[in-house]
Amino acid sequence: MTHAPxxxxxxxxxxxxxxxxxxxxGIFVALLAAGIFSLLLVMxxxxxxQDVIPWLDFFHTALVVHVVLSVLVWFLAFxxxxxxxxxxxxxxxxxxxxxxxxxxxxxxxVVSPFTGDGHPxxxxxxxxxxxxxxxxxxxIFGAGFTWLIIRSLMIAQxxxxxxxxxYGSIVAAAAxxxxxxxxxxxxxxxxxxxxxxxxxxxxxxHTLQFTHTFLLMVAWLWLAEATGLTIPIAPRxxxxxLALMVLPVVLVPFIYLxxxxxxxxHRAAFTNLxxxxxxxxxxxxxxxVWTVLRGSRVAIPALRPLRNALYASIALFAAGGIIGFLxxxxxxxxxxxxxxxxxxxxxxxxxxxxxxLPRLGFQSVTSKxxxxxxxxxxxxxxxxxxxxxxxxxxxxxxxxxxxxxxLENLPQxxxxxxxxxGGLIAIIGxxxxxxxxLRAMLAKPYNQPAT
Numbered sequence: 098m099t100h101a102p103x104x105x106x107x108x109x110x111x112x113x114x115x116x117x118x119x120x121x122x123g124i125f126v127a128l129l130a131a132g133i134f135s136l137l138l139v140m141x142x143x144x145x146x147q148d149v150i151p152w153l154d155f156f157h158t159a160l161v162v163h164v165v166l167s168v169l170v171w172f173l174a175f176x177x178x179x180x181x182x183x184x185x186x187x188x189x190x191x192x193x194x195x196x197x198x199x200x201x202x203x204x205x206x207v208v209s210p211f212t213g214d215g216h217p218x219x220x221x222x223x224x225x226x227x228x229x230x231x232x233x234x235x236x237i238f239g240a241g242f243t244w245l246i247i248r249s250l251m252i253a254q255x256x257x258x259x260x261x262x263x264y265g266s267i268v269a270a271a272a273x274x275x276x277x278x279x280x281x282x283x284x285x286x287x288x289x290x291x292x293x294x295x296x297x298x299x300x301x302x303h304t305l306q307f308t309h310t311f312l313l314m315v316a317w318l319w320l321a322e323a324t325g326l327t328i329p330i331a332p333r334x335x336x337x338x339l340a341l342m343v344l345p346v347v348l349v350p351f352i353y354l355x356x357x358x359x360x361x362x363h364r365a366a367f368t369n370l371x372x373x374x375x376x377x378x379x380x381x382x383x384x385x386v387w388t389v390l391r392g393s394r395v396a397i398p399a400l401r402p403l404r405n406a407l408y409a410s411i412a413l414f415a416a417g418g419i420i421g422f423l424x425x426x427x428x429x430x431x432x433x434x435x436x437x438x439x440x441x442x443x444x445x446x447x448x449x450x451x452x453x454l455p456r457l458g459f460q461s462v463t464s465k466x467x468x469x470x471x472x473x474x475x476x477x478x479x480x481x482x483x484x485x486x487x488x489x490x491x492x493x494x495x496x497x498x499x500x501x502x503x504l505e506n507l508p509q510x511x512x513x514x515x516x517x518x519g520g521l522i523a524i525i526g527x528x529x530x531x532x533x534x535l536r537a538m539l540a541k542p543y544n545q546p547a548t
Contacts, residue, residue, distance in 0.1 A: 205234025222302025414441025474526025480519025
């Protein structure tokens with residue numbers, strides 16, 4: 098096989114089986130359920146439709162579960178895929194136990210809205226439902242993910258560019274876990290409810306974003322090389338640019354040493370860390386953009402979904418980053434920013450899913466829609482975030498639904514209408530992804546020959 102420094106070797110044996118299980122968790126549970134909740138969310142904020150049913154109470158409960166599934170569970174399940182592919186499995190029983198615990202926690206989160214009043218809290222990063230089933234599910238999921246981090250630190254490889262970036266993502270996740278534990282120990286007992294959870298997840302949530310950014314850069318390089326593009330930098334330089342991205346993570350302990358966790362300075366430090374620390378990914382990101390701009394169109398039809406996912410991922414992540422610098426006040430410009438960034442990561446993971454399916458024992462995707470899926474999903478999401486950004490400029494507040502949005506003038510209505518239409522298009526694109534991937538997973542297994 099030709100040396101490919103920006104790809105990982107195809108997984109074999111138990112590593113392949115376990116990686117396939119993590120992918121099933123991400124697709125069968127997290128994305129499928131999150132998609133259902135997202136449809137209800139978009140309907141609850143679309144003019145005319147929002148007045149049909151009194152959505153507000155369910156909107157907040159659905160929003161909590163949608164965010165947890167689509168941002169936390171999906172991203173970390175896919176991290177489990179890549180961390181497993183990048184490791185040598187020596188104790189299958191341990192890895193199987195970690196996966197089973199994480200699945201149990203996820204299932205409890207999914208069913209929690211239907212087990213009693215949610216009493217939702219819309220704090221940042223990991224919003225919560227104040228009811229036992231959800232909190233038990235979140236705790237069990239967190240325990241499984243903690244063991245996954247420990248296991249991955251012990252057995253991860255870091256020789257190639259891809260494995261180097263994946264190892265960096267594990268280090269960032271470990272830093273986020275330590276930030277969570279340190280905050281939990283130091284939160285005053287007087288903090289309860291939303292104030293408690295806002296503070297608890299603030300530092301850890303910001304730090305965890307660097308895990309996603311590491312994996313995004315790995316995915317971009319991977320998709321570029323897999324679709325025939327020549328990346329114009331040496332592997333050693335690429336490793337150096339990935340190492341640059343560790344610098345914001347290194348600063349996390351110093352923030353905790355410098356500021357009390359309840360101080361305004363602590364909060365501002367993490368805001369600035371993500372705002373400016375994220376720029377450390379810009380050099381490597383620009384290398385990928387330059388590679389794409391100077392590269393030829395993909396000639397092999399089977400590779401077009403991967404290349405289109407790369408195009409769409411770059412566009413959405415860039416849009417989200419630019420919008421982030423336009424945030425002023427508490428309005429829907431904020432979700433426009435993080436939806437762009439989150440969807441950029443999701444599109445990259447979608448492209449890698451198409452690549453990995455036959456290498457994890459599943460059938461390749463064959464639907465004629467698969468080549469269009471990244472463009473449909475990405476285009477809808479771009480319309481969605483531009484509508485939010487436009488409406489935010491006219492004062493529409495975030496985390497509201499129905500009449501509470503206060504849509505009083507034509508620009509606000511047009512912006513949120515654009516948001517709703519884009520969201521529905523994105524749901525169609527996301528639905529296509531889930532359907533074609535589920536069909537590939539449920540088809541007769543593909544027994545890949547040993548390499």
